[in-house]
Amino acid sequence: MDTKIYFDNAATTPVRPEVLDTILPYFREYYGNASSIYGIAKESKRALENARGQVASAIGAKPEEIYFTAGGSESDNMALRGVAEAYAKKGSHIITTKIEHHAILHTAEYLEKHGVKVTYLPVDEFGKISLEELENAICPETVLISVMFANNEIGTIEPVAEIGRIARKHGVLFHTDAVQAVGHVPINVEEMNIDLLSMSGHKLGAPKGIGAIYIRKGVNIEPLIFGGAQEKRKRAGTENIAGIVGLGRAAELAVAEMEETTKKLTYLRDKLIRGILENIPYSRLNGHPSDRLPGNCNISFSYIEGESLLLLLDSLGVAASSGSACTSGSLDPSHVLMAIGLPHETAHGSLRMTLDRENTEEEVDFILEKLPAIVQRLRDMSPLYEEAVKNDKE
């Protein structure tokens, strides 16, 4: 079935038409290598620095603090490995959380194999870390705190400014994976005491395979990739000018439109959440009720498999995502849903719908109309459901 309703914007977003228009000339006309000195290359260099300025101002940073990478995963790897190596003499302890993206978690596991101690902070039922537990975890060996800005599955926004204050007070660097947050919620690295920040183009209307890392002036990191002198020797490789120009434009647009988009998405999100919880029994909202990404709706339905739900939705032309097993290639449900304390069965029956500026109220209404019957159809096949209903009646 062709996708008619795209509710998986946390997985990736389409390239915005305005962004595509901006980047096409950098494939066709201005294809020069930004490191060369002739005319055509000057435009590449100019566009590179212009985009750096756009990305910097989207997060309240200085242009010279922005380094372009090939995406969020690379930026996350670079932050953790880069800081762990550069500050190895100071100490070898990192604090992160149990609900990070795998780009953080698997890098942390790699570092553990190389002698770095890692604390994985738990989260409460809404997906938030405890500031007290964070502060207690800091020791003289601690070189980095890495806590995501907003979670990609349940949408919970972490208390970033408070984390920044604690990190600063203890002289520990603070990195945040802000891939889901940049262009979606207000960010100011100065006010929030953020020292390193990861972002990715394809989560905000720019192409896949382009990202950036903000590194505060004065913070040292070892590069991940060696080669030429690009990006002040912190990230070698001929710059992806078209991607970079796209990221700059997308960040600029997203920030300019943020207030309006947030208002619209919050309305759609809350209508979707309320409509589901009111009309489908044995359902619960995952993530924080208010401190959550404007476009994120994540709901667990007891007694069904998220995968089956996705297939039925796909047959109606709806693209969404689930926290259950099969797609991730493992039998365990999402580590995020486990961390907020969901029982296995409930975690398996979860549905993530993530909306963005293109989505409409008609689409939300369509889901609200169709979903109850789909869920019921799946539950009718479940012996557990039959039993639960019987017990509830008694």
Ligand SMILES: *Cc1c(COP(=O)(O)O)cnc(C)c1O
């Ligand atoms: C998508 C995502 C990433 C990975 O970014 P890529 O550009 O796909 O490598 C990292 N962290 C979070 C929170 C994400 O949502």
